[in-house]
Amino acid sequence: MLLYDQALVELEAGDYLQASEKLWGAAAQALKSVAERRGWKHDSHAQFYNIMAEIERDDNTSELRRDFDSAAQLHTNFYENWLNEDQIRWRAEDVGHFVEELNGMS
Secondary structure: OHHHHHHHHHHHOOOHHHHHHHHHHHHHHHHHHHHHHHOOOOOOHHHHHHHHHHHHHHHOOOHHHHHHHHHHHHHHHHHHOOOOHHHHHHHHHHHHHHHHHHHOOO
C-alpha cells in the first residue's frame, strides 16, 4: 500500500490535493492489479468502470462500488479542490478498504 501510505502522510501534512490524488492512485493500481491477474484490459479510466462491473459480477459484491466512487471523487478533487478535510478523511477510509479487498482477490 505504498501510495495509500504516502497519501496518509500527505493528509496529515495538510496537503489535501496530493492526498486526494495519491488515494486515487492507490485505488487505480489495485484495480489494475486485479485486471492484470484476470486478463482484462486496464489502460483507460473508462475501463476502470468496466473492471468494477466485472468484479461485482464475478465476486458477487456491490459494497466495493461505494469505495471506488469515493476514490473517483478524490481524483476529481485533485483538479477541482471541492472536498474539505473531513470529506477526504472518510473517503480515505473507503479507499483503504477498497485496496485491501482488491489486493486479496485473485
